[in-house]
Amino acid sequence: MIIFREVGDLSGISTTLNNIGIVYRQTGEPQKALEYYEEDLLISQKIGDRSEEAVTLNNIGVVYRQISEPQKALEYYQQALAIWQEVGDRSREAATLNNIGAVYHTIGQLQKALEYYEQDLLINREIGDRSGISTALNNIGLVYHRIGEPQKALEYYEQDLLISREIGDRFGEAITLNNIGGVYENIGEPQKALEY
Incomplete structure (x- = not known):
């Protein structure tokens, strides 16, 4: 990052700050992660890098979700x-819909979670992201299981299981079999x- 600062490469600084934030988040230092993400956010906004801004907003949301501040996570x-909708990045839009659904799931707003997971599933089907489809199907199954609709849960899990096997996702297959x-x-x- 020192070199990026010396040459005034704001894009390089932004990316580096985000990467450092990720490291701090993954090593259990959420406050340090937030410091780096906040600095990255200011730079990405300054240079007009909407994608980097959205990545950083999402990462801040992840931190707030991890430290059990769901409303702040939802805000970010x-x-x-x-932004993903504005720039037309359907894959990241789907991933963010999944993240929002997960927050609602965690705080027990299951109908809201289901709405976001279904939007996630729809987009992943449109763009042909089999892994994303699998994740969305599993999450929808989890909601139906939790709200006491076991047959619907099984329907979604069975679809997920088929896709997990087709794409060779052994970890996803194991989770679904367990579910x-x-x-x-x-x-x-x-x-x-x-x-199972």
């Missing part, structure tokens, strides 16, 4: 979402649960 995710087993356990079919 919504700002990022507006299916959980549904069967909850509806009083422990033998069926053991199969």
